Amino acid sequence: xxxxxxxxxRANPGVDPVVHIWTWEVAVYLFLGGLTAGILCIxxxxxxxxKEHEYPAAAxxxxxxxxxVLSVGMTTLFMDLEHxxxxxxxxxxxxxxxxxxxxxxxxxxxxxxxxxxxASVLRRGYPALAAAGERLPLVTPLLDLAEKHRIxxxxxxxxxxxxxxxxxxILLSGFSARPFWNxxxxxxxxxVSGLSAAAALAILVAREHRERLAFAxxxxxxxxxxxxxxxxxxxxxxxGSRVQLAALELILGGPFTLIFWFGFVGIGLLIPLVLEAAExxxxxxxxxxxxxxxxxxxFLLRQVTLDVGQASTWQDYAxxxxxxxxxxxxxxxx
Amino acid sequence: MTRYVMVIDTRTCIGCGxxxxxxxxxxKVPDGxxxxxxxxxxxxxxxxLHTEFRSERCNHCSHATCVYSCPTGASHFWxxxxxxxxxPSKCTGCKAxxxxxxxxxxxxxxxxxxxxxxxxxxxRVEKGLxxxxxxTCPTHCMHFGAADDPSSRVARLLRxxxxxxxxxxxxxxxxxxxxx
Numbered sequence: 006x007x008x009x010x011x012x013x014x015r016a017n018p019g020v021d022p023v024v025h026i027w028t029w030e031v032a033v034y035l036f037l038g039g040l041t042a043g044i045l046c047i048x049x050x051x052x053x054x055x056k057e058h059e060y061p062a063a064a065x066x067x068x069x070x071x072x073x074v075l076s077v078g079m080t081t082l083f084m085d086l087e088h089x090x091x092x093x094x095x096x097x098x099x100x101x102x103x104x105x106x107x108x109x110x111x112x113x114x115x116x117x118x119x120x121x122x123x124a125s126v127l128r129r130g131y132p133a134l135a136a137a138g139e140r141l142p143l144v145t146p147l148l149d150l151a152e153k154h155r156i157x158x159x160x161x162x163x164x165x166x167x168x169x170x171x172x173x174x175i176l177l178s179g180f181s182a183r184p185f186w187n188x189x190x191x192x193x194x195x196x197v198s199g200l201s202a203a204a205a206l207a208i209l210v211a212r213e214h215r216e217r218l219a220f221a222x223x224x225x226x227x228x229x230x231x232x233x234x235x236x237x238x239x240x241x242x243x244x245g246s247r248v249q250l251a252a253l254e255l256i257l258g259g260p261f262t263l264i265f266w267f268g269f270v271g272i273g274l275l276i277p278l279v280l281e282a283a284e285x286x287x288x289x290x291x292x293x294x295x296x297x298x299x300x301x302x303x304f305l306l307r308q309v310t311l312d313v314g315q316a317s318t319w320q321d322y323a324x325x326x327x328x329x330x331x332x333x334x335x336x337x338x339x
Numbered sequence: 340m341t342r343y344v345m346v347i348d349t350r351t352c353i354g355c356g357x358x359x360x361x362x363x364x365x366x367k368v369p370d371g372x373x374x375x376x377x378x379x380x381x382x383x384x385x386x387x388l389h390t391e392f393r394s395e396r397c398n399h400c401s402h403a404t405c406v407y408s409c410p411t412g413a414s415h416f417w418x419x420x421x422x423x424x425x426x427p428s429k430c431t432g433c434k435a436x437x438x439x440x441x442x443x444x445x446x447x448x449x450x451x452x453x454x455x456x457x458x459x460x461x462x463r464v465e466k467g468l469x470x471x472x473x474x475t476c477p478t479h480c481m482h483f484g485a486a487d488d489p490s491s492r493v494a495r496l497l498r499x500x501x502x503x504x505x506x507x508x509x510x511x512x513x514x515x516x517x518x519x
Contacts, residue, residue: 019437019448020437020443021443024437024438024443026434026437026438027434027438085433085434086431086432086433086452087431087432087433087434087448087452087453087454088427088430088431088432088451088452088453089431089432089452091411091428091429091430091431091432091453092431094411094413094428094429094430094431095410095411095431097411097429098411098412100407100409100410100411100412102407102408103407103408103409103410103435105408105410105433105435106410106411108410109410179408180404180408180438180439181404181439181441181509181510182404182438182439182440182441182509183438314438315438318441318443319441319442319506319509320441320442320443
């Protein structure tokens with residue numbers, strides 16, 4: 006049986022032929038939000054485990070990156086909004102059924118907590134910056150207070166960091182209309198990817214070889230977990246319903262096969278996995294390439310997930326954007 | 340709660356597209372965008388063919404995922420009914436509702452930046468009138484009313500004729516029905 010559907014008057018850009026509403030701006034935010042979450046968690050865990058002297062860069066220098074990268078992400082997220090003047094509306098309500106609403110409130114917690122985390126280590130991590138800051142009023146008592154409560158601040162950073170890292174995945178997995186996203190592994194996958202990206206940044210920030218190796222070992226474990234979650238994602242979709250099988254086809258032979266397997270899995274996970282393993286065995290010493298690829302992979306994960314999700318759909322008819330149909334409608338109206 | 344439904348007879352629809360023109364005129368829909376559209380479905384292999392015309396729009400779902408996904412409450416149910424509206428002064432243009440609609444019916448991005456869509460012409464419903472598309476239809480194949488009222492035309496049609504809704508398996512409980 007042949008089945009064919011003609012759309013005689015639809016053709017709305019942004020929706021036809023498939024939804025393409027979110028582009029790189031959102032992918033950048035999802036990546037940098039995850040990286041921020043990873044920084045909060047990893048720096049906090051170093052303090053909670055009492056290893057701040059062993060891993061000085063992760064403990065004292067890494068936290069300063071959190072508000073910087075998050076602000077870049079928030080900027081691109083704002084660029085994506087179509088009705089920008091009404092952005093304050095996120096903060097006049099809490100919609101319990103909307104992960105995006107939860108996320109906007111989580112961000113309100115993240116900024117002050119991140120500032121406290123920085124304040125608790127600023128004198129050790131960036132003494133010049135601390136000295137410059139202390140010329141301003143109130144900075145000295147803030148640094149004193151934060152240093153005194155360093156462990157409590159770290160304890161608060163872990164749950165808030167986890168919430169920030171996991172909510173973006175839950176946000177996408179909550180869209181039952183987009184079969185590729187509609188899987189609960191997306192939250193944990195994004196969280197682990199964020200932690201892995203932060204471990205990679207810690208390798209780049211570290212100055213001692215010993216600390217770099219330690220974070221290469223941590224990152225290796227995180228990449229392994231991420232690969233496991235990718236496998237679970239594939240398995241979950243492959244045993245799913247018609248729409249999920251169709252979504253899986255998009256990365257198994259479909260238009261996103263190359264970017265998913267060679268881009269995200271190959272360049273973003275497997276190559277850094279091999280490089281870090283080689284580095285740990287002492288065979289190579291290049292340090293920079295593997296963490297940079299991990300960061301690239303973290304971005305690719307978000308971009309590919311966004312693109313494939315928007316291409317996956319419940320609709321099974323071929324819709325194309327045909328401006329001629331619109332012109333015809335226009336003629337009829339006049 | 341009132342459940343408004345639209346019942347469209349695919350046997351009498353001729354696919355003329357007047358519903359689309361009526362909507363564009365009534366709601367001053369910006370150029371280049373449509374709140375409703377007509378689908379022509381052809382099944383079979385020549386010469387054994389079956390064609391069906393469907394006038395499609397937002398399904399004003401009882402379980403509207405677009406309303407639940409909205410982070411600001413801009414997407415909402417109108418007056419304790421299933422009519423889904425967008426309040427422009429609350430809409431940030433984040434597009435979560437577009438991603439949340441399995442029917443891709445929340446597609447109209449108003450040039451000003453807020454999300455626009457079929458309203459079931461609630462401004463007419465309020466006055467006891469039918470939506471513009473329904474009242475314009477030259478073959479009278481479209482019907483509108485409250486499904487909860489057993490004496491309404493739509494309730495009687497749904498009781499006596501074989502009907503379908505689009506993809507009820509999404510779980511959204513759509514409220515536009517097609518008579519077969």
